[in-house]
Amino acid sequence: MSDFPGFPAETQQFLRDLRENNTREWFAANKPRYEEFVKAPALHWVAAMGERLKSIDSEIVVDTRANGSGSLMRAARDTRFSKDKSPYKVNVAMMWWRGSGKKMQHPAFGMQITPDDAGLMVGMFHFAKPMLTAYRQAVLDDELCEELITIAKAVEEAGYRLSGSHYKTAPRGFDKNHPRVEWLRYNNLHVGTHDIPPDAITKPQLMEVCYDHFAKLAPILQWLARVQERFGGI
Template sequence: MSSGFSGFPKAGFDFLDELKENNTRDWFQANKKRYRETLQDPLLDFIQAMVDPLAELTPHFVADARRNGGSMFRIHRDVRFSKDKRPYKEHAACHFRHGLGRDVHAPGFYVHLATDEVFYGAGIWLPPSDALYKIRRAITDRPEAWSKVIEDKALKKMFGGVGGDGLQRPPKGFTAASPHLDDLKRKTFFLMHRASPEAAQKPEFLQDVVKSYKAAMPMMHFLCKAVDVPC
């Protein structure tokens, strides 16, 4: 692994494109060296390059450039309970989780690389019921603070607004008259900025991601406070 990040090579996206057509263990084993050199190593370089910029934003989130057990997601799919038995994910991704993320379900930062789309941002994905209730309660108890989050100019310019699938009806314990009802219905809270594979191939991609994470901090502060973790 080299010491710096200069953009994700096109060869890595070419590998993912071929993987779509050859998603088998035999093909992957025959091309494992390509995977490491064109996709895994550049992603580890990216993670390592995020250590200092992430620490400047918040000291509580971790950029861990290990091959296993760190910020990089494994390319192997968990097919135990899936009808889709393809053994490998057809994208690469990393997640900068909270330092307490192994002990509590906390917000995090994310990067996703695929041949047809690249996106990055922050939030909390399908939190367990107790954490989700805390977030909903915080929105209800501090509606002005949540309004400042969703109306933040930098956040809206970068992401367009808060996303995340939601319920059709108000969640249990809340009513149709509750403030910010659309957000209370959410089961996931995320901010995602979409880019192109070509943009990810440039050295400036790192700073683009850092800029988006900075724009996401108002929501990250709110979510962390809601689930009782430092930010």
């Protein structure tokens, strides 16, 4: 199952066409293309990449359901609170998470393919209130904070950039001169990269390119998982 030939060139062509024709009518007329060139290879990729990721962390969840609850994200956008009423996402996104329950509540490996490139993410894009509380408890814990600092340094030395710093000063309830204020400013924690050769997307080498990035960034996911195991956050 870990063999993956690469996404067909038609995957990104479909996304480019969707970008220019983002209507329900167009999508309905072209749904057979979506099923064949986007959904089917994406689910194959979810299973194949997920099998490899389990060699990094055996507790990674690989869910091949195609209803939006699994590793493959929904094609439809939630436009209720957005000025942009385009009905569909012009990317295909997938995630493999660590933990039971809803996937967005847990640290994850993520990937998206856009009309023009592909990108990877490791960590959490958003801390809900329970996770934000747990994260701050971890920052105040000597051992866990030292681990975070060590991981962040290794990530940056490997050429990646840690993201998630949000507050300009200490958040409410913390002294602005707190010795760990740098880390208390974060309200999410993740690393993203688009360092994927464009021609690799359609070739078997995509597996090794992505696995190499994920393996280097896995300590972020595993640190967040330890935070949840110790302090909750779900």
